[in-house]
Amino acid sequence: MLDINYIIENKEHVKELLKRKMYEADIDGLVKNVEEKRKLQKITEDNKAEQNKLSKSVPQAKKEGGDVNAIFAKVKALSAENKENEEKLKVLESQINEILYALPNLPDEDLLEGGKENNKPIYYYKDKPEFSFKIKNHVELAESLGLIDYDRAAKVSGHGTWFYTNLGARLEWALLNFFINEHINDGFEFMMPPHILNYESGFTAGQFPKFEGDVFELKGMDPAKFLLPTAETALVNYYRNEILDGSELPKKFFAYSPCYRKEAGSYRTEERGMIRGYQFNKVEMFEYTKEDESDAAFEELLRKAKSLVEKLGLHYRVSKLAAADCSHSMARTYDIEVYLPSIGIYKEVSSVSNARSYQARRGMMRYRGADGKLHYMHTLNGSGLATSRVFPAILEQFQQEDGSVIVPEVLRPYMGGISVIKPIKK
RNA sequence: GGAGAAAUACUCAAGUGGUUGAAGAGGAUGGUCUUGAAAACCAUUAGUAGGUGCAAGCCUAGCGCGAGUUCGAAUCUCGCUUUCUCCGCCA
Numbered sequence A: 001m002l003d004i005n006y007i008i009e010n011k012e013h014v015k016e017l018l019k020r021k022m023y024e025a026d027i028d029g030l031v032k033n034v035e036e037k038r039k040l041q042k043i044t045e046d047n048k049a050e051q052n053k054l055s056k057s058v059p060q061a062k063k064e065g066g067d068v069n070a071i072f073a074k075v076k077a078l079s080a081e082n083k084e085n086e087e088k089l090k091v092l093e094s095q096i097n098e099i100l101y102a103l104p105n106l107p108d109e110d111l112l113e114g115g116k117e118n119n120k121p122i123y124y125y126k127d128k129p130e131f132s133f134k135i136k137n138h139v140e141l142a143e144s145l146g147l148i149d150y151d152r153a154a155k156v157s158g159h160g161t162w163f164y165t166n167l168g169a170r171l172e173w174a175l176l177n178f179f180i181n182e183h184i185n186d187g188f189e190f191m192m193p194p195h196i197l198n199y200e201s202g203f204t205a206g207q208f209p210k211f212e213g214d215v216f217e218l219k220g221m222d223p224a225k226f227l228l229p230t231a232e233t234a235l236v237n238y239y240r241n242e243i244l245d246g247s248e249l250p251k252k253f254f255a256y257s258p259c260y261r262k263e264a265g266s267y268r269t270e271e272r273g274m275i276r277g278y279q280f281n282k283v284e285m286f287e288y289t290k291e292d293e294s295d296a297a298f299e300e301l302l303r304k305a306k307s308l309v310e311k312l313g314l315h316y317r318v319s320k321l322a323a324a325d326c327s328h329s330m331a332r333t334y335d336i337e338v339y340l341p342s343i344g345i346y347k348e349v350s351s352v353s354n355a356r357s358y359q360a361r362r363g364m365m366r367y368r369g370a371d372g373k374l375h376y377m378h379t380l381n382g383s384g385l386a387t388s389r390v391f392p393a394i395l396e397q398f399q400q401e402d403g404s405v406i407v408p409e410v411l412r413p414y415m416g417g418i419s420v421i422k423p424i425k426k
Numbered sequence B: 001g002g003a004g005a006a007a008u009a010c011u012c013a014a015g016u017g018g019u020u021g022a023a024g025a026g027g028a029u030g031g032u033c034u035u036g037a038a039a040a041c042c043a044u045u046a047g048u049a050g051g052u053g054c055a056a057g058c059c060u061a062g063c064g065c066g067a068g069u070u071c072g073a074a075u076c077u078c079g080c081u082u083u084c085u086c087c088g089c090c091a
Helices: A004-009 A011-020 A027-056 A058-063 A068-100 A138-144 A150-156 A167-185 A199-205 A231-235 A294-312 A358-363 A387-397 A409-415
Strands: A120-125 A189-191 A225-227 A243-245 A251-260 A279-289 A316-320 A332-340 A345-356 A366-368 A374-376 A378-386
Touching (some): A004 A011, A138 A387, A167 A294, A167 A378, A167 A387, A167 A409, A199 A231, A231 A279, A279 A294, A279 A387, A294 A316, A294 A332, A294 A345, A294 A378, A294 A387, A294 A409, A345 A387
Parallel strands (some): A189 A251
Antiparallel strands (some): A251 A279, A345 A378
16 A cells, blocks of 8 residues: 555656556545545544533533533534534545555656566576477476376366376475475574465455455355465465564565465466466565665565575576566566476566565554654565476476486485486386 | 353453543553662553644544444444354364
């Protein structure tokens, strides 16, 4: 959520930044409504103050045998007068919130305007792998190596899902454990969040009200809950409605969870297999920082995410996202994209973002600074990493002519020392 | 899933319709005394959100959350959430 006073004081600048994010909103109408609301609020509150004063005088009047009924009548009249204003206030408020709650975060000043087409690769690791033989895509590899069973998952669940089988499950588990240990070594605190979240959690994250359709709702629960689309949604709510002491920050967390998303509906060739499913595994890093320390934290998360891909030995690039391609709640996002040789494109394995105070405002998460005043925390998140993109990249980038796949060295301790995954004979 | 009880400030806790935004105790902070500490005594201690004002301040909201009754609600009514106890089921 944006600071309404900041919007009022910097109306034109806010409009300009929203334009860079390709977001259209009636800012003038919003400001006008807020001003009108404040005027009406003053009148209503003054009226209430008068009512309170009169009501408080009742016991005294009773003692002195004064005309209590006259006071009752007066208060009642004032109260009736206010009723109309209160209705109007409610309407104004809901009009304001409808716009305010849906506004995205403002992009950082240095971001390029516009969408995906303006994303800018700023770093490459290793060269594109070259193959002297006809390569297979990750779906073919996963099946011939007996790592993934899509067909039986379709029977058991439906499309957009899969079983990890045998060495596939072990490879997946190895990846997750490798990531987890790296984060523990870096001093991050391991969390395992609930997967079932309430509406307020979705609101704080910025998921609601704008993107309710993207999550799986559990309508059987009252009130309805939803399945977390990323561990970020749980972690960003950990300190909701809390005030921490500045000395407690930064808080560095990471969590493992499956991520449940509805978006897997439409398939494109490049999203076959496990590139986009209803459920995938992810280890997520999350930091709460003081407001002047989030830039350093952002660099830290980016560095950590990069190091994971590098230790696996995968060719990848880092893209600095243009304003409109950053997530709704984020002021800046860098994507780490791993190369998939079969389709010749880079796919996101990590998204590192700084939400600045946007989420903290939505969830009222503050800290008391050294100055004794309250400040909004800054929140940051970064995947570290999503396995459903790393897994295919490993298969494709490390495939051999005989159809086998070399296991990255760092994963071998987690896989009982297995260094090569060989095709299974039919 | 069923039945019951509870939720008040940093903590415990009093409070069943009226100057109660809240007694009391503990804790914390400051002070007196002391070489220092302890003890004793004294004082302070709701943070917050919103509005208004140059400011000091003032106003509104706020006793789990949300509605309602009333001139007036911590107190009465309804819905919800969470916690505890018991039963059922179960890893």
